[in-house]
Amino acid sequence: MTEIRLQVETSATSAPHSVRFWQAFTFWLKLGLISFGGPAGQISIMHQELVENRRWISERRFLHALNYCMLLPGPEAQQLATYIGWLMHGTWGGVVAGTLFILPSLLILIALSCIYFAFGETQLVAGLFFGIKPAVTAIVVQAAHRIGTRALKNNWLWGIAMASFTAIFAANLPFPLIVLFAAMTGYIGGRFAPHHFKNGGGHEQADKNYGPSLIDDDTPTPEHARFRWPRLLQVALVGAALWLVPMGLLVFICGWSHTLPQMGWFFTKAALLTFGGAYAVLPYVYQGAVAQFGWLTSTQMMDGLALGETTPGPLIIVVAFVGFAGGYVKTIFGSDALFLGGVVAAIVVTWFTFLPSFLFILAGGPFVESTRNDLNFTAPLTAITAAVVGVILNLALFFGYHVLWPNGFGASIDWASGLIMLGAVIALFKFKCNVIHVIVACASMGFILKFSVL
Template sequence: MADDTLPAVSLGEATRVWAKIGLLSFGGPAGQIAMMHRELVETRRWISDARFLHALNYCMLLPGPEATQLAIYIGWLLHRTAGGLIAGILFVLPGFITILALSIAYALYGQVPWVLAVFAGLKAAVLAVVVEAVVRIGRKALKNRMMVAVAALAFVAIHFFRVPFPLIVLGAGLWGLAGRWWMPRSFPEPASAAADASSDFLIDRLLGQGRLTHTRPSAPRAIRVTLLWLAIWWGPVLAVMTRFGPHSVLAREGLFFSQTAVVTFGGAYAVLAYIAQRAVGSFHWITPGQMLDGLALAETTPGPLIMVVQFVAFLGAYYHQAGLSPMGAGIAGSVLTTWVAFAPCFLWIFLGAPYIEALRNNRALHAALSAITAAVVGVVLNLSVWFALHTIFAGVVEHRFGPIRLEAPQWSSVHGLAAALAALALVAMLRLRLGMGWVLFGSAAVMFAWRAWSGQL
């Protein structure tokens, strides 16, 4: 049994951890979820696998970047609204600063090869973190053949048939509800309050002891949260429309990226084509080549992949916004777009998380969520496969066989050094127990040195 004197985590300590996670949040959603799982579940034991996946289930259902929302959710569980704000802001801030600096450099000088070299090395090391996390999460979430089957079906559906993620979640949830009555032994019972109260994981223990009172649903609180965050979300957009007019580039960026914030179900990949089509073809803010360059920057820098919208908004305002200097307009567009892209994340979590926590001990819903958890493992595996393909190979071609779509690497485009660095990083972390920071630094340094030596910088 765990020690009843398990120490609480101060807000200062949590802030340092969230800052570390934000700085190391490379690799898109798969890498970011893996990073949080390693830090919060495996290393610090702040939250159990079951509750980590329970929170991830909800975040996967929401529009917007799921990893950012997961950070906000866990920060909120631990330290109320302040914890959620700190976790979410620090998760986004390093990527925001990096993309802004690179956007400025891009506008002034064009592509910056040495920066891409450093981040390419980091991605190779993060691939090892992703592989490790998928294995660990899978072992703990897939406890019987039923859960393994659900995860496998989810992977096949999303990887080969491109079934939308919301439909996969709906199907898994309905299967869990039905299976609870037909095959009850295949679906675990919810943990009792007594079991949580003696847990080795801090958040689970505090919840079991009834000490996290802010997680209880309240209708008046829900109304206050909704009104406050709608004002926070839309206030800057209305201010820009008042100052520059509703047809200005900045106003259009605020409106357009607010719209995309509520339709990005299933992560950034599901909406990138739509963003590219509108930004390039409809608004003419940037060229197709600039869109590809922005995507490359967002894929290799820390933070959510949806940060590509910040690069798009910077260039759009830099080149086309009247009434400000080009640099001032670009920075304004970058800040406004980041604001409207992530403010909804806080609204979804602060509004919905108390109700998700309250539903956790309902047996039927727990069975549905258990099936959804298994499906999420399959989806995370799909993200991991995508990340691995695009890290190790420069070219990936999609083949279609009727309804089946298969992404196959172009073997001649293999990044031998990236593959070797990923393998060495996996050995260093799993066998040698080398710290993640040293592994990431070493991988980035080797990639930079190689590209400098080969004349690619």
């Protein structure tokens, strides 16, 4: 395995001289088990552990990688873990880091999905989810606030965020188009007002120094991370095979119109055509899975998001719940194997959703490493990060509408849900409570309120 080594120093402030592959393996496994709180919380955990505490990577190198991952479609926190793992230990380092970020949450969510479909109609579970849904809405609002405070450091970036919100909320423009406009704005702004579009968008931590790092600002790019056309072709061919072989087998065994190939194709498009991480992709998944294919209901989609919030790992792992629901509801293996159908569908959906994320890092990482000090590259990424804030705010309003007016604006507001949501907002913003604690408290409150009116 490729291993980065620096000269051993005796100072207490020296960088770690090496990180063995299995030492990194242990950390990535731990991260996969404790990474709660959505992408904002997960990125914060990685920053604290990798930049501040362990000093495996410097602040600027971390932010440069993060901005690239924010540009990509897919879960930026998982891609960031893959990127850092790849930078430290090559291809297998990236594969291990990215896989361990996903695997614990996938197994947990499959187990929760089995419980949900076995007991979801009971009054106990219904009462718990009545309180969890408003909590999820408050969590999305908090995510918009947290990312916004880190990314929107000047009026230019605030303007981009407001424009992206208006574009997706009022004009219903597709998010790829919003990303394109943001990137163009960042490129032009980087040329004419570069101080507003520096790496990290003027991130106040960009100039902080936590001491020497294993991968420091001036550490040369390791040999395996240098751009080479033959290696890019190799990654592209392997990636194509990893997509074509499973899809070909599904079509051969089931037929193209079967639920499993359709899931594989739909979530491949979701992985390639949606940007901004989980919060931006969810409206697209909702539209396709609920309205187009009928794999689950809107209520189940909200419940699935709540379950996703209670598991570690990337929030977009909620697609595993969507797959489980589709395999279960469509009885893909017959009525005697409902849960087997759900498990297989969840695995298929997860494979096709996350495969592109690995390929984007392994193929694009060498190019990104060569552009660390190129403002023409970093300025568009800074603008895209700002645009994502507006999209997340739109998603918060989307969820808030379904929670407060479950029967539409024509019906009366659900005051009980509104009360729970207000309590969750106060707990998250004023008292800085842990996300899991808020979900548990809201579930308990929902149970009490639900059964007090029965």
